[in-house]
Amino acid sequence: MGDRMKIGPVIARAAGLLAIAAAAALFVNTLSPVGIPLFGQWNAADGVVSAGGTAEAAEREGETVSVEKARAVFDADAAVFVDARPKEAFFRGHVPGAVSLPVRAFDERIADFWERHSPEDSIVTYCSGRSCEDSHRLALLLREAGYEKVRVFVDGYSGWVAAGHPTAQGEEGGER
């Protein structure tokens, strides 16, 4: 039987492919400008999780807020919540009173935002949660634009919803 399945050599070659992939991965990651450290910060108890990229940079410069803290800030009306997600996501649901400033449309929208909010205003940015970096990127961009009190609500909209906090739908400004 020439076509008898011989699995040993196949597994050996599969292992070879894996070794090639691992070597290429480490090589490229080391040289790449977007490469990440081999170990990141993924213990939520130790603070905000990140692979060591944008989020880490954002957090070195500023504070983050937990779901409870975000709710306290919300109740005290002590900060402007700024939603970094695309407009459609904002439309489907957002933190009541939040301002939509999609990070991808930052350049077009910042002038308008600047007119309505002074650099002294407290700002809390958020996106969909811990698996997105947009809140961090938005915080960096806002700081570059001159806003001094920018914090990131890392658990984002999904954390807000999971905690059972109130939400609003549709365009901004129609609630609260």
Added chain:
Amino acid sequence: VSKSRLHHPRLELVLRWVLGLTFVYSSVHKIAAPAQFAKVVFGYGLFPPASINLVAIMVPFVELVAGGALLLGIWPRAAALVVETLLVLFFAILSTNLVRGVEFDCGCFGFAENGVISPAGDYLARDALYLLAGLQVLLYKGRRKWCLLQTDNPAFSPPPAG
């Protein structure tokens, strides 16, 4: 479907190329943004913290190498084995999160425009289709078309002694 049709060389070629293209394509955005992919891996909620960056660095290249090997026909059976293993792992991850009811970004073919997340059931169905396609490529016994190096084919192994 008859057995002979399942073992048709042209079917093998089509499925192998579809799988290869899919895996190469799905690796690109992950390689371009490893930090973002690491967050997605974290979002699966299944990996120990110390392994997350390593998974995010390695897995896309496994996809790229295995997908490329399928496309070029280099050790196609070994590449199919790697791809099937990945698909089984993805299936386990997706179904675990489906059972848990966790909404998450699978990060499979692109990163979700934050907040836009497809139901895990869709991902599972797609994964199952790829698994079936991969099975044909893995178990195919004849000579394969358009292969640079198919020495892992049974057709090439010497007849067993005795």
